[in-house]
Amino acid sequence: MKYLLGLAVVMLTAGMHVQAETIRVLGVQEALLSSQAAVAFSEQLEKEFAAEESQLLELEKEAVGVREKIQQNMGLASEEEMNRLQLQFQKTVNEYHERGEALQLKRMEREEAFLAQMRPRLDQAIRTLIEGENINIILAKQATVYSSGTIDLTPRVIELLNQQ
Numbered sequence: 001m002k003y004l005l006g007l008a009v010v011m012l013t014a015g016m017h018v019q020a021e022t023i024r025v026l027g028v029q030e031a032l033l034s035s036q037a038a039v040a041f042s043e044q045l046e047k048e049f050a051a052e053e054s055q056l057l058e059l060e061k062e063a064v065g066v067r068e069k070i071q072q073n074m075g076l077a078s079e080e081e082m083n084r085l086q087l088q089f090q091k092t093v094n095e096y097h098e099r100g101e102a103l104q105l106k107r108m109e110r111e112e113a114f115l116a117q118m119r120p121r122l123d124q125a126i127r128t129l130i131e132g133e134n135i136n137i138i139l140a141k142q143a144t145v146y147s148s149g150t151i152d153l154t155p156r157v158i159e160l161l162n163q164q
Contacts, residue, residue, distance in 0.1 A: 022134065026126070027141035027154040032118055034154075035161040041114050045107065052103050059096040066092060118161075125160035129153055 032038055066089040073082065129135065141147070141154060 022136035023139065024129075024133075024135050024137070024151050024153045025139050025141040025144050025147045026152070026157060028122070030141070031125075031154050031157040031161065032115065032122060034158050035118070037118065037121075037161065038114075045110060048110075049103060049107060052099070056096065056099055056103065059092060059099065063089060063092040063096060121161055121164050122157070124164070125157045126153075128160060129156060 066085060070082065070085045070089060073085070077085070126138070130138070135153075138153065139147075141152065
C-alpha cells in the first residue's frame with residue numbers, strides 16, 4: 001500500500017494527469033475482517049479458546065476472592081495466615097498473567113496465520129478489480145480525508161473474497 005501511495009505522489013508531482021475515475025480507495029483491514037472467511041475464523045477461534053478463557057475467568061474470580069479475604073481479615077488474622085493468603089493471592093495472579101499471555105500469544109499466532117492465508121486471496125481480488133476497471137491508483141481508505149462512496153473498492157473486494 002505504501003508503494004501505491006508513493007506512486008500516486010510521484011505521478012501527480014511529475015505532472016501526469018490522472019482521471020478521477022481511475023483512483024480508488026480501499027480499506028484493506030475492513031475488507032479482510034468483513035469477509036465470510038474472517039467471520040467463520042473468528043467464530044472458530046471463540047470455540048477453540050473458550051475453555052482456556054473460562055479457566056482464566058475462574059482464576060480471576062479466585063484472585064478476587066482471595067484479595068477480598070485478605071481485606072476482610074486485615075488485622076484479625078494471624079500474621080502467618082495473612083502471609084499464606086498473600087502468597088496464595090500472588091500465586092493466583094501470576095498464574096492468571098502467565099495463562100493470559102500464553103492465550104494471547106496463541107490467538108495472535110492463529111490470527112497471523114489466517115491473515116497470511118488470506119493475503120493471496122486479497123491480492124487476487126485487488127488485481128481482478130485493477131484489471132477489470134483499469135484502475136491507476138488505489139489509496140488506503142484510512143489515509144484519505146474524503147472520498148465518495150463510488151470510488152471505495154472495499155465492498156467489492158469483500159464480495160470477491162466471499163466468492164473465492
